[in-house]
Amino acid sequence: MGALAEAYKHSLLDKQLIPLDYGSVRTLPESHIWLDQSDESPYVAHSTGPISPPVINLMDPDAPRLIIQACETWGVFQLTGHGIPTKLMEDVESEAEKLFGLPVDQKLKALRSPGGGAGYGLPHISPFFNKHMWHEGFTIMGSPIYHTRQLWPQAYQGFCETMVDYQNQLKALTEQLIRIIFKSLNINSEEVDWLKDSQGSSTALQLNSYPACPDPTRAMGLAPHTDTSLITILQSKTSGLQVFKEGAGWTLVQSIPGAVIVNVGDFLHILSNGVFTTVRHRVVVTHIQRFSAAHFYAPPGDVIVSPVMSKDFGEVPRYRSVSVKGYVETKGKHFEKALSLIKK
Ligand SMILES: C=C1C[C@]23C[C@@]1(O)CC[C@H]2[C@@]12CCC[C@@](C)(C(=O)O1)[C@H]2[C@@H]3C(=O)O
Numbered sequence: 001m002g003a004l005a006e007a008y009k010h011s012l013l014d015k016q017l018i019p020l021d022y023g024s025v026r027t028l029p030e031s032h033i034w035l036d037q038s039d040e041s042p043y044v045a046h047s048t049g050p051i052s053p054p055v056i057n058l059m060d061p062d063a064p065r066l067i068i069q070a071c072e073t074w075g076v077f078q079l080t081g082h083g084i085p086t087k088l089m090e091d092v093e094s095e096a097e098k099l100f101g102l103p104v105d106q107k108l109k110a111l112r113s114p115g116g117g118a119g120y121g122l123p124h125i126s127p128f129f130n131k132h133m134w135h136e137g138f139t140i141m142g143s144p145i146y147h148t149r150q151l152w153p154q155a156y157q158g159f160c161e162t163m164v165d166y167q168n169q170l171k172a173l174t175e176q177l178i179r180i181i182f183k184s185l186n187i188n189s190e191e192v193d194w195l196k197d198s199q200g201s202s203t204a205l206q207l208n209s210y211p212a213c214p215d216p217t218r219a220m221g222l223a224p225h226t227d228t229s230l231i232t233i234l235q236s237k238t239s240g241l242q243v244f245k246e247g248a249g250w251t252l253v254q255s256i257p258g259a260v261i262v263n264v265g266d267f268l269h270i271l272s273n274g275v276f277t278t279v280r281h282r283v284v285v286t287h288i289q290r291f292s293a294a295h296f297y298a299p300p301g302d303v304i305v306s307p308v309m310s311k312d313f314g315e316v317p318r319y320r321s322v323s324v325k326g327y328v329e330t331k332g333k334h335f336e337k338a339l340s341l342i343k344k
């Protein structure tokens with residue numbers, strides 16, 4: 001888990017936000033109406049768009065080139081041929097469905113403590129917005145046993161085994177993608193200790209639920225943000241994720257059965273001197289409940305991330321060097337302004 005456990009710790013200290021009992025709500029409460037924030041309204045420019053992020057097959061010999069191109073142009077792509085077993089992906093979704101289907105009093109037993117990273121609750125970024133999101137989440141950092149036992153004192157084992165297996169497989173896939181990307185950055189993966197022995201990296205698995213919404217065009221599933229990661233890998237059977245693309249606006253990413261969605265996060269943005277773009281994204285809701293699982297990967301907390309310098313990535317650094325821990329702290333305090341605060 002590591003440094004990511006510290007994300008948004010400070011912003012949560014004074015507020016413990018509790019998700020609604022969504023099943024009992026028939027009309028959208030005022031506290032959840034986002035329409036008045038016109039340019040950020042969930043359905044402004046909501047389209048599948050004439051263009052959408054590329055779909056890349058990892059088995060394609062040309063995959064490395066296509067991945068680099070996607071990191072530059074979109075900061076996001078869909079990946080097939082990734083080797084994560086379909087059955088495991090389905091099990092993650094059905095375990096998430098079981099968890100979020102528990103009665104609200106039961107779920108609240110695993111509520112994240114104020115300033116805590118793991119457990120049940122609203123999105124960590126909630127304190128930065130004056131409206132609530134139509135969302136509930138369960139964050140896993142390291143072993144899921146502690147919080148899962150509070151949900152199912154006897155029957156937590158199946159859930160835990162599925163999530164641990166998934167975390168291990170996603171970590172390995174992320175490291176495979178990092179090696180491809182590092183090659184293009186001229187970084188020798190063999191010389192990167194935390195990648196070589198797969199020790200110390202910070203990871204988190206976030207299960208997201210977007211309950212069936214009585215008034216979807218006025219609600220926000222997950223507000224616009226970029227991920228505090230090097231790379232995030234997301235799975236969801238159902239569409240709902242929108243990414244912001246300069247010139248095209250908010251674009252819906254159509255879910256492809258069996259594919260995962262790979263996002264460039266803030267640390268890869270800094271490392272590539274802004275050439276690979278950390279993608280701003282958000283989630284829209286519908287009358288039908290949607291689940292997703294996002295796996296976040298960052299280097300260990302004490303690693304210093306500095307922009308690489310070269311002909312392709314620029315000879316002048318656009319960002320100051322930051323420690324992973326330091327940047328996570330800045331993001332937790334300043335959220336969307338964090339990247340511009342470390343701009344040179
Ligand atoms: C690893 C992390 C990234 C994250 C904060 C966290 O510590 C655990 C949850 C992650 C998540 C998931 C939903 C969206 C998001 C912005 C949030 O509120 O919590 C991300 C955080 C992030 O990427 O900054």
Ligand SMILES: O=C(O)CCC(=O)C(=O)O
Binds near residue numbers: 222234282283293294
């Ligand atoms: O649910 C989704 O599609 C996106 C989730 C997300 O952005 C996140 O967990 O950071």
Ligand SMILES: [Fe+2]
Binds near residue numbers: 225226227281294
């Ligand atoms: Fe995200």
